[in-house]
Amino acid sequence: xxxxxxxxxxxxxxxxxxxxxxxxxxxxxxxxxxxxxxxxxxxxxxxxxxxxxxxxxxxxxxxxxxxxxxxxxxxxxxxxxxxxxxxxxxxxxxxxxxxxxxxxxxxxxxxxxxxxxxxxxxxxxxxxxxxxxxxxxxxxxxxxxxxxxxxxxxxxxxxxxxxxxxxxxxxxxxxxxxxxxxxxxxxxxxxxxxxxxxxxxxxxxxxxxxxxxxxxxxxxxxxxxxxxxxxxxxxxxxxxxxxxxxxxxxxxxxxxxxxxxxxxxxxxxxxxxxxxxxxxxxxxxxxxxxxxxxxxxxxxxxxxxxxxxxxxxxxxxxxxxxxxxxxxxxxxxxxxxxxxxxxxxxxxxxxxxxxxxxxxxxxxxxxxxxxxxxxxxxxxxxxxxxxxxxxxxxxxxxxxxxxxxxxxxxxxxxxxxxxxxxxxxxxxxxxxxxxxxxxxxxxxxxxxxxxxxxxxxxxxxxxxxxxxxxxxxxxxxxxxxxxxxxxxxxxxxxxxxxxxxxx
Numbered sequence: 141x142x143x144x145x146x147x148x149x150x151x152x153x154x155x156x157x158x159x160x161x162x163x164x165x166x167x168x169x170x171x172x173x174x175x176x177x178x179x180x181x182x183x184x185x186x187x188x189x190x191x192x193x194x195x196x197x198x199x200x201x202x203x204x205x206x207x208x209x210x211x212x213x214x215x216x217x218x219x220x221x222x223x224x225x226x227x228x229x230x231x232x233x234x235x236x237x238x239x240x241x242x243x244x245x246x247x248x249x250x251x252x253x254x255x256x257x258x259x260x261x262x263x264x265x266x267x268x269x270x271x272x273x274x275x276x277x278x279x280x281x282x283x284x285x286x287x288x289x290x291x292x293x294x295x296x297x298x299x300x301x302x303x304x305x306x307x308x309x310x311x312x313x314x315x316x317x318x319x320x321x322x323x324x325x326x327x328x329x330x331x332x333x334x335x336x337x338x339x340x341x342x343x344x345x346x347x348x349x350x351x352x353x354x355x356x357x358x359x360x361x362x363x364x365x366x367x368x369x370x371x372x373x374x375x376x377x378x379x380x381x382x383x384x385x386x387x388x389x390x391x392x393x394x395x396x397x398x399x400x401x402x403x404x405x406x407x408x409x410x411x412x413x414x415x416x417x418x419x420x421x422x423x424x425x426x427x428x429x430x431x432x433x434x435x436x437x438x439x440x441x442x443x444x445x446x447x448x449x450x451x452x453x454x455x456x457x458x459x460x461x462x463x464x465x466x467x468x469x470x471x472x473x474x475x476x477x478x479x480x481x482x483x484x485x486x487x488x489x490x491x492x493x494x495x496x497x498x499x500x501x502x503x504x505x506x507x508x509x510x511x512x513x514x515x516x517x518x519x520x521x522x523x524x525x526x527x528x529x530x531x532x533x534x535x536x537x538x539x540x541x542x543x544x545x546x547x548x549x550x551x552x553x554x555x556x557x558x559x560x561x562x563x564x565x566x567x568x569x570x571x572x573x574x575x576x577x578x579x580x581x582x583x584x585x586x587x588x589x590x591x592x593x594x595x596x597x598x599x600x601x602x603x604x605x606x607x608x609x610x611x612x613x614x615x616x617x618x619x620x621x622x623x624x625x626x627x628x629x630x631x632x633x634x635x636x637x638x639x640x641x642x643x
Contacts (some may be wrong), residue, residue: 183240238262348412387417535612
């Protein structure tokens with residue numbers, strides 16, 4: 141997503157932030173740049189042992205503006221090394237969101253010495269011309285330096301953006317899905333070489349609608365619990381506003397794609413199906429070109445919300461990513477649903493382990509969890525309880541609550557009292573619908589100083605929410621309105637992040 145108006149000039153933004161804020165606790169295992177503004181993940185691609193994470197980045201300040209492609213690499217999806225800017229803005233064109241691929245067959249002709257080039261297809265935003273069109277850049281040194289080839293697709297629109305590109309094996313050509321943002325419409329183009337594009341089809345409006353659609357993704361995935369060998373296509377669409385958490389968020393559609401047109405499966409509901417029920421999971425897109433021995437579909441999201449993204453009380457950086465998540469597709473009695481889990485590599489960060497069990501009552505029970513960076517696995521039997529609450533309290537008494545309400549089949553995150561007020565759109569309670577007839581639920585909570593990622597019943601639902609403490613250490617406790625049983629396995633998270641060898 142690209143906020144077109146209303147940003148402060150870089151120097152003013154930095155001066156204001158520095159004067160008004162103190163440095164906030166850095167996340168331990170969620171990626172954030174060392175300083176300045178970051179939004180959408182871009183150009184997710186794997187090549188020659190490295191996972192690449194590009195992202196929207198302002199090198200001049202901690203508010204939106206001067207969009208460049210920032211760059212980080214990892215060998216394991218959880219330890220990241222920030223690298224210099226990959227694709228800079230020019231005097232006329234900002235480098236907005238897009239995707240990257242490895243051109244294995246050198247269809248572009250930009251390969252060198254028998255090695256395939258890495259290709260970025262991204263939106264060039266020209267504010268003077270009021271034009272958004274798709275640009276191509278290429279790299280022959282593992283993404284360390286880039287040559288901008290230039291514009292490859294324009295439809296003459298100021299709101300045509302966010303191309304996700306992939307190779308479609310069945311038709312042996314490249315496919316691009318982008319958005320006509322204000323029309324709430326996804327558009328599909330095809331190409332033999334990533335340089336000449338032909339319009340193929342359009343999808344939408346459908347599902348959730350808002351002031352814009354953004355950051356689409358389209359991929360095929362096996363169906364768990366479906367017919368033998370069944371596969372379906374997932375079309376992810378992000379909304380700038382009007383999502384389930386109250387602001388920006390992501391939805392998805394399940395269907396079929398023939399290389400030209402996406403159609404939803406019969407009976408797909410007309411109402412939006414949400415990727416995440418919190419307020420801080422946006423612009424989620426998946427990696428291209430994972431190695432052949434890794435069949436996973438992995439995506440990552442920007443952990444922020446456009447309502448208050450420029451106001452969150454962090455400095456010297458503003459913005460972070462979720463952990464990468466493995467996405468699967470399951471078929472239930474009422475239809476298809478995506479399931480998300482943290483990638484298994486997260487476990488490589490585990491430090492000391494604590495196991496704990498307790499019978500909960502209204503009096504708070506302290507949990508043996510240290511600090512704000514932890515991986516927590518709860519098994520809860522709500523018993524006769526009306527509500528089970530897991531509470532994170534800071535040194536000034538502010539509280540963020542993860543709760544289970546079995547009588548109304550919901551799990552929630554309540555951050556209405558999670559820290560000092562900084563924006564009217566922040567304090568809220570976010571609810572995920574969960575079948576709790578058995579009164580049992582499993583929760584996995586990834587906490588990292590200012591973010592909670594809650595995975596419910598092995599990822600059948602998720603809630604992602606930022607929180608911003610008043611100050612002091614974080615303490616964990618649990619309580620219940622009525623008797624309930626809780627079992628917990630908790631790990632601290634290691635802070636060591638080995639450097640990635642430069643290519």
